[in-house]
Amino acid sequence: MRKKIKEHESFISSINYGYSIINKENFDELDKQGYTILRTNLNYWKKNNIDFEKLSETTDKLCKMEGKSGGWENGKSKEKNWEPSAQRISNLPNKDKVFIKVSMLPDLIKGVNYVIKNPFKLSSMQIRNPIPFGEKQEMHIDWRPRLFNYFNFNQCTAFIYLDDANEENGSLNIYPGTHKLLGNPNFELIKTKKLKKVILNVKKYNILILNIFTWHYGGKNLNGKKRRTIFSNYRERSEWQQLNQKRFLDKNVIDNMDYKLKYLYAVRAEDKNESQWFYKYRNNYLLKGYQKTRDIFYHKYLNYFNKK
Ligand SMILES: [Fe+2]
Numbered sequence: 001m002r003k004k005i006k007e008h009e010s011f012i013s014s015i016n017y018g019y020s021i022i023n024k025e026n027f028d029e030l031d032k033q034g035y036t037i038l039r040t041n042l043n044y045w046k047k048n049n050i051d052f053e054k055l056s057e058t059t060d061k062l063c064k065m066e067g068k069s070g071g072w073e074n075g076k077s078k079e080k081n082w083e084p085s086a087q088r089i090s091n092l093p094n095k096d097k098v099f100i101k102v103s104m105l106p107d108l109i110k111g112v113n114y115v116i117k118n119p120f121k122l123s124s125m126q127i128r129n130p131i132p133f134g135e136k137q138e139m140h141i142d143w144r145p146r147l148f149n150y151f152n153f154n155q156c157t158a159f160i161y162l163d164d165a166n167e168e169n170g171s172l173n174i175y176p177g178t179h180k181l182l183g184n185p186n187f188e189l190i191k192t193k194k195l196k197k198v199i200l201n202v203k204k205y206n207i208l209i210l211n212i213f214t215w216h217y218g219g220k221n222l223n224g225k226k227r228r229t230i231f232s233n234y235r236e237r238s239e240w241q242q243l244n245q246k247r248f249l250d251k252n253v254i255d256n257m258d259y260k261l262k263y264l265y266a267v268r269a270e271d272k273n274e275s276q277w278f279y280k281y282r283n284n285y286l287l288k289g290y291q292k293t294r295d296i297f298y299h300k301y302l303n304y305f306n307k308k
Pocket of ligand 1: 140142216
């Protein structure tokens with residue numbers, strides 16, 4: 001266990017490149033609200049050697065190319081539209097090098113590391129492109145709910161905003177501080193605890209770092225304006241990846257990665273091979289029961305020993 005922590009610490013200390021602005025205020029917001037916005041601009045992206053306009057063009061190109069069938073490399077049927085209010089494009093690091101660069105941005109790694117506080121890996125990278133005038137999402141969290149307070153936060157997502165986002169084009173609605181509550185989001189608690197939501201006002205070029213246990217949903221797109229975002233999603237290494245990177249990255253993409261990247265994407269020989277079978281049947285009630293027991297055991301004991 002200790003070896004894995006050491007390995008991760010060495011990965012984190014190697015994040016000493018590029019231009020980083022995340023600070024204590026952001027970390028405090030992550031603690032208190034469950035999210036923070038980095039008010040970054042075009043210059044920030046330039047300093048990180050990323051051509052933002054090209055990133056935006058590449059996004060449009062992929063959206064055009066993949067159309068409605070985009071987004072579901074991980075085995076979901078292409079015929080069925082799983083999210084009618086938005087187009088998704090998945091497996092981005094395999095489609096253009098710029099997405100790999102984005103996934104390694106120092107501020108993303110530092111923010112995610114602050115939330116997860118345990119060794120983590122990339123889980124998936126997607127584009128979400130809401131359909132004009134599309135409906136709002138249901139309120140949700142993005143992962144299995146925490147069952148007890150000793151469960152750590154084992155997933156975190158960075159959103160890169162390619163367009164301005166506000167109430168009019170369906171920006172994210174968030175209930176600040178709800179990452180600390182256990183279980184799934186529910187409207188009863190909103191009423192009894194008088195929870196207030198925030199509708200994010202975010203500009204193009206900005207980055208949102210979201211502890212995905214914070215209750216949230218994308219709003220209704222009222223004015224039909226674009227609201228494209230790139231999600232870079234990270235999970236604790238003990239979890240499976242939303243998209244199995246060993247399986248979905250082409251060999252030449254992996255071969256071109258340096259050691260740091262291979263570690264982040266968990267595509268080294270020593271990184272466990274994820275079970276497609278388990279992924280396929282993960283919603284089966286027996287596996288769900290197993291997962292619940294495993295979560296309790298893991299968080300109560302293994303995670304405890306991890307830190308020893
Ligand atoms: Fe979500």
